[in-house]
Amino acid sequence: MSxxxxxxxxxxxxxxxxxxxxxxxxxxxxxSCARCREAxxxxxxxxxxxxxxxxxxxxxxxxxxxxxxxKEQQTIAAAxxxxxxxxxxxxxxxxxxSAATAAALAAGLMLGLFMGRDTWWSGAEGPSAxxxxxxxxxxxxxxxxxxxxxxxxxxxxxxxxxxPTDH
Amino acid sequence: MRPLECPGSMEPSSSxxxxxxxxxxxxxxxxxxxxxxxxxxxxxxxxxxxGCHQTAQDVAQEAFLRVFEARERYRPTAAFRTxxxxxxxxxxxxxxxxxxxxxxxxxxxxxxxxxxxxxxxxREQAQAxxxxxxxxxxxxxxxxxxxxxxxxxxxxxxxxxxxxxxAVQRLLARARRALEARLGDFFxx
Numbered sequence: 351m352s353x354x355x356x357x358x359x360x361x362x363x364x365x366x367x368x369x370x371x372x373x374x375x376x377x378x379x380x381x382s383c384a385r386c387r388e389a390x391x392x393x394x395x396x397x398x399x400x401x402x403x404x405x406x407x408x409x410x411x412x413x414x415x416x417x418x419x420x421k422e423q424q425t426i427a428a429a430x431x432x433x434x435x436x437x438x439x440x441x442x443x444x445x446x447x448s449a450a451t452a453a454a455l456a457a458g459l460m461l462g463l464f465m466g467r468d469t470w471w472s473g474a475e476g477p478s479a480x481x482x483x484x485x486x487x488x489x490x491x492x493x494x495x496x497x498x499x500x501x502x503x504x505x506x507x508x509x510x511x512x513x514p515t516d517h
Numbered sequence: 518m519r520p521l522e523c524p525g526s527m528e529p530s531s532s533x534x535x536x537x538x539x540x541x542x543x544x545x546x547x548x549x550x551x552x553x554x555x556x557x558x559x560x561x562x563x564x565x566x567x568g569c570h571q572t573a574q575d576v577a578q579e580a581f582l583r584v585f586e587a588r589e590r591y592r593p594t595a596a597f598r599t600x601x602x603x604x605x606x607x608x609x610x611x612x613x614x615x616x617x618x619x620x621x622x623x624x625x626x627x628x629x630x631x632x633x634x635x636x637x638x639x640r641e642q643a644q645a646x647x648x649x650x651x652x653x654x655x656x657x658x659x660x661x662x663x664x665x666x667x668x669x670x671x672x673x674x675x676x677x678x679x680x681x682x683x684a685v686q687r688l689l690a691r692a693r694r695a696l697e698a699r700l701g702d703f704f705x706x
Contacts (some may be wrong), residue, residue: 360669361689378670392697395704403643408560413552416581
């Protein structure tokens with residue numbers, strides 16, 4: 351075995367984890383190699399040096415704090431699993447919000463329909479309704495004097511051009 | 518394979534596996550028993566890895582909380598101690614990876630020696646040891662703590678670090694060389 355191999359295995363040699371053949375190989379190497387014997391000695395010194403500085407004990411009440419934290423987490427988890435009231439409140443909030451939105455939309459639509467009622471006309475009423483409208487519009491707008499007798503006014507002609515028909 | 522039959526009572530000889538199984542069934546007293554049994558080793562490992570009393574306490578506590586959270590998924594495929602060390606080592610390595618520096622706590626209690634000079638020498642030695650360990654790479658530091666402070670075998674260390682035995686041997690050999698170079702003055706003749 352080379353010195354590098356031996357020194358790599360020194361920790362396991364020290365803890366007795368090597369196979370018997372590996373141990374025999376290392377022991378034979380150590381008998382003839384001062385450098386590796388010194389390495390084993392330094393390993394022992396290092397172990398003693400590290401062992402000479404023990405860590406302080408675990409903090410007082412450590413276990414009790416851990417268990418207390420576990421209980422607290424369990425309580426929080428149980429509350430999250432059965433949030434009956436909060437969920438109902440959330441659902442009611444959503445329903446109210448949706449109803450308010452729907453009402454606003456409906457109101458806007460109604461207003462729009464109402465405002466556009468006189469502007470739009472139903473195509474199902476036919477051309478006669480379209481023919482009546484121009485005169486009515488002129489009357490409603492106060493331009494009665496523009497309606498010549500016989501229904502053949504400039505205004506009527508204009509309206510005839512602009513009013514959609516069913517053709 | 519039949520599940521392990523655990524005694525119903527809280528006997529001192531209840532194995533870690535039994536205690537974990539009882540914990541999985543909601544037995545908090547069994548979990549507390551586990552904490553009491555292993556708190557020193559978890560605390561020591563965190564303390565030596567991180568070098569700060571408060572941080573080590575937080576990490577050690579977190580390790581046990583993780584054990585509790587995983588209680589229903591736990592399968593005794595490895596020794597419970599290995600499983601627990603693995604959790605605390607991972608938490609420590611995560612902490613170190615986030616670049617949190619190791620504060621210079623006065624880490625080690627000093628003997629109640631009569632001589633002030635002896636106390637000072639002990640304190641200097643303890644400080645030098647912790648600084649030398651702190652300068653190792655996280656993996657080398659882990660191997661050193663588990664081997665020289667926790668007394669784990671090479672195979673146990675390999676299981677905790679989820680690596681090969683050869684890799685553990687290399688880590689320990691390199692760590693020893695680094696520690697010897699930094700602490701050579703303290704080696705007794």
